[in-house]
Amino acid sequence: SAVISQKPSRDICQRGTSLTIQCQVDSQVTMMFWYRQQPGQSLTLIATANQGSEATYESGFVIDKFPISRPNLTFSTLTVSNMSPEDSSIYLCSVERAGGEETQYFGPGTRLLVL
Amino acid sequence: GENVEQHPSTLSVQEGDSAVIKCTYSDSASNYFPWYKQELGKRPQLIIDIRSNVGEKKDQRIAVTLNKTAKHFSLHITETQPEDSAVYFCAAVDYKLSFGAGTTVTVRA
Numbered sequence: 767s768a769v770i771s772q773k774p775s776r777d778i779c780q781r782g783t784s785l786t787i788q789c790q791v792d793s794q795v796t797m798m799f800w801y802r803q804q805p806g807q808s809l810t811l812i813a814t815a816n817q818g819s820e821a822t823y824e825s826g827f828v829i830d831k832f833p834i835s836r837p838n839l840t841f842s843t844l845t846v847s848n849m850s851p852e853d854s855s856i857y858l859c860s861v862e863r864a865g866g867e868e869t870q871y872f873g874p875g876t877r878l879l880v881l
Numbered sequence: 882g883e884n885v886e887q888h889p890s891t892l893s894v895q896e897g898d899s900a901v902i903k904c905t906y907s908d909s910a911s912n913y914f915p916w917y918k919q920e921l922g923k924r925p926q927l928i929i930d931i932r933s934n935v936g937e938k939k940d941q942r943i944a945v946t947l948n949k950t951a952k953h954f955s956l957h958i959t960e961t962q963p964e965d966s967a968v969y970f971c972a973a974v975d976y977k978l979s980f981g982a983g984t985t986v987t988v989r990a
Contacts, residue, residue, distance in 0.1 A: 799978075808970060808980045809925065824977070858924065860978075868913045868974050872924040 768793050768861055770873040778879045779849055786845045787876045789859030794839035797862035799870065800832070804855045812857075815842040849880045883908040885973050887981025895989050900958040902984045904971035907952070913974040914947060914954050919983075920967045928969075929956070961988045 769792040779785050789798065798815040812832055813821040821834035836842040846853050856877050860870040884907040894900050906914075912933040917925035931938045931945045931954065938945050942961075947954040958965055966988045971981040 808982050810980075811977055814977075869915065869927060869930060870978055871927065872917075874924050 768795060768863060768871055770859065770861060770871060772859060772873040772876050774876060775874065776877040776879075778881065781850050781880055783849055784845055784847045785849065785878060786843050787857055787859075789842045789844070789873055791840045791861050793863075795861040795863050796839075797870075798836060798842045799860045799862070800834060800842070800844045801858045801860060801872075802855045803858060803875070809858065812844070815844075815859075846878065849878075851880045854878055854880045883911055883973050883975045883977075883979040885971060885979050885981040887971050887984060889984060890982065891985045891987070893987045893989060894961050896961060896963060898961055900956075900961055900965070900986055900988075902956045902969055902971065902986075903953060904955070904973075904981050905951075905953040906973040906979075908973070908975045909949075909952065911973040911975045914945070915972050915974075915978075916945060916956050917970045917972065917980075918967045919970065925970060958986075961986075963988050963990055 771790045773788045800812040801809045803809045811824050812827045813823040815821050815834050815836040817836045833845045856875045858875045859873040862870050887904045915930035916928050918928045919925045929943050929945050931947050942959045944957045968983045968985050970983050972978050
């Protein structure tokens with residue numbers, strides 16, 4: 767499996783501010799995804815990060831709130847904008863390797879607390 | 882879109898006993914079914930997966946079965962050990978990975 771890192775691992779932010787989370791993979795991957803996991807809950811897909819084009823957002827998530835970049839095949843960022851306490855969650859990136867295996871591997875996550 | 886239901890939400894077993902978690906899915910187009918284990922404060926880790934052309938798959942103490950007709954799949958853990966204590970998520974893939982709500986498994990020593 768790919769080695770996936772995320773920065774920061776955790777943060778405490780004030781409401782109204784924004785935080786950018788980075789996801790780095792040690793090898794080129796075809797697909798990168800961003801998930802949210804609220805406390806004690808399951809994982810919900812926010813968007814698919816497409817290399818060289820705009821991300822594809824799931825229902826209930828919009829680009830203005832969660833802008834995503836993917837400048838190359840090993841790196842992506844997710845920004846949580848204009849944060850409120852309801853944005854307090856774990857944010858995880860995942861990757862799917864080439865070959866159409868559909869298997870996703872997750873990064874360690876970013877724990878966000880918004881006060 | 883895909884809807885995955887998972888039962889039970891919590892499961893407590895005696896060490897050495899078996900644990901079974903069941904999931905159902907709604908989209909007959911789903912063709913890939915992974916299972917993830919998430920320990921407290923850690924990332925979800927893939928433990929086993931099964932594709933729609935296979936009915937059963939086993940890896941040491943873990944096995945997964947799939948019934949495409951009934952649209953349900955199950956995780957079986959035999960000879961449970963304390964380190965099996967975690968939250969387990971089933972998932973189904975049509976065009977995206979859709980997760981069940983999770984099962985908290987506690988193995989009592």
